[in-house]
Each structure stands twice: as C-alpha cells, then as structure tokens.
Amino acid sequence: MVTPVTRRYTRIAALWIGLASLPIHAMELPPPAYQIAANDAGVPSTVLFAVALQESGARFHGHLIPWPWTLDIAGVPYRYATAAQACGALRIALRQWPATRLDVGLGQVNLGYQAQRYREPCELLDPYRNLAIAATILREQHNPGEDWLIAVGRYHRPAGGTVAAYYRRRVRQHLVRVLGLSLSTAMP
Template sequence: MDTSVVLRPLAAYLLMAPGLWSTATSAAVPPIAYQYAAQAAEIPPEVLYAIALQESGLELRGRRRPWPWTLNVAGKSQYYSSRTQACAALQYAARRVKATRIDVGLAQLNLGYQRAHYSAPCELLSPAHNLTIAASILRRHRRAGEDWLPAIGRYHRPAGGPLATRYQRRVSEYLSRLQKGTLQ
C-alpha cells in the first residue's frame, strides 16, 4: 500500500462540514467541535484549537485548518482525503512501525502512549473522540495556579525541557493570532 500524502477532495470536505471542522466565522471563536470538547474538560477552546493547528494544520486556499485525517508516521506527516484512506494507512503503519512512532488525527494522539483511550487505532480518527481525548490530556497537564502555556508544553512533552518550550511557543503564536483575528 502506498502511504504517500493524499490531498484530493479537501475543498469538497470543507464545504460539506463548515460548522464542525473549518475555520470559524469569527477568527477568535473556534469551531463548535472544539468548544464542546473543551467545555467537557474545562479548558479554553482556543487552546485546544491552537494545539490542533500546530499538530495537524494544513494550508488550504490560503487558510490554515486542522485536518482530521492526518497521520505522522516516524516523523513524516501524511494527510488523507478521507477517514477510510487514513484508517487503511494507519493499519498499514501499525503493522510496520512501533506504535510510539505514530500520531493520529486532529490533535496527533500517540498510538502507543494513548492506548487506554481506544480499542482499535482507527477510533482516533474520529474528530470528536480525538478532541475529547486531547482535551482531557491537556487538562491533566495543567497544574494549580498556572496558566495554560506550561500545560501546552507538557501536552507535547510531559518531561518538559527544550522540546516542550519550543512547542509551547509555537502553539502560543497560534493563540495570539486567534486572539488578534489574524489567523488565515
């Protein structure tokens, strides 16, 4: 099976589901799916959306959007035009690559480290399920009395350090652009 990047009908998908997964009509308000997942975990929806932009963001027609059928296999990002294609590629990758080297979906959940959250790997391709898990992980990483930025860093790298700091900085840039309404 060829696991190369597949980007055929992205525009058609975005037209079919504008209220759930496209960029919100107001730059400062994340799409409703992010709001629901964030509310359930008691986190700011903008934080969850900014994480998804960093993790699975894709430039399409001049706008950056999180893409639900994104895989990262051994450091290589792969974007698929359907859940079916992404699932087939995920199953193929899971047979050939160590699970801790595979990230899945909008929030790029790690197949190895997040085993407790799924019974079959393709479940992580469900946008709502993926966001719910990501929101709960982020919530667990927030410590009492601190803002969300350190938790964002620990979402990416629980041990902290330079990788967490760099990730935190990148997500913070998306947050700033969301707040200013300059995210395209």
C-alpha cells in the same frame, strides 16, 4: 458657526477615524467541536484549537486549518482525503512501526502512550473522539493556577525541556492569532 454640539460631534468623528485607522485583530472563534470538547474537559477552547492548528494544521485555500485525517508516522506527517484512507494507512503503519511512533488525528494522539484511551486505533480519526481525548490529556497536564501554555508544552512532551519550550512557542503563535492579538501585546 461652531457650537458645543458641533465640537462634540467633531471630537467623536475624530475618535472614530483614529480608531478605524488602528490595525484590527479579530478573535477567531474555534469551531463548535472544539468548544464542546474543551468545555467537557475544562480546557479553554482557544488553547485546544491552537494545539490542533500546531499538530495537524494544513493550508487550504490560503488558510491554516486542523486536518482530521492527519497521521504522523515516525516523524513524517501525512494527510488523507478521507477517514477510510487514513485508517488504511494507519493499519499499514502499525505493521511497520511501533505504536509510540504513530500520532493520529486533529490532536495527534499518540497510539502507544495513549493506548488506554481508545479501543481501536482508527477511532482516533473521528474528529469528536480525537478532540475529546486531546482535551482530556491537556487538562491532565494542567496544574491549577498555571499558565495553559505550560500544560501545552507537557501535552507535547511531558518531560519538558527544550522540545516542550519550542512547542509552546509555536502553539503560542497560533493562540495569538486565534485570540486576535498582536505578538507585541500578547501574553509572555
């Protein structure tokens, strides 16, 4: 015999089965270091994490993760197993290239354009220090009421243009994944 209670449970079960068949996109919570640096600078931690994924992301066991000992030397990325190895390579690179051609760490902080933010280049290989600087730069590039992706473009290229637009699109893809959205439902 079908009663109102049975019908109600049948509807609830059908709803749950329907919901269970939908693709689930779980939010990927940024690690604590990103949350701390972002909070201190007043930046969304998901945006900072997405920037780091774009800047220093490396595949590790099938997952893209920001790699703290990444150097970009004249447009070519290099990843090192330890901070000491990266520091040694950075010291050599500084003898061969102008500081403006060298980006360091999780946020790929440029040694030349950001020289006022550090005392010694190898300190940028400290993940916490690097994230604090990256978050501060990102905050400085953001105007009140503006979409954070605009600031992300200026983080990479303050002059804007097609290079900044391309970079925004790449970071947006990471941000969509971090936020657990599909591209069709994500922000423009």
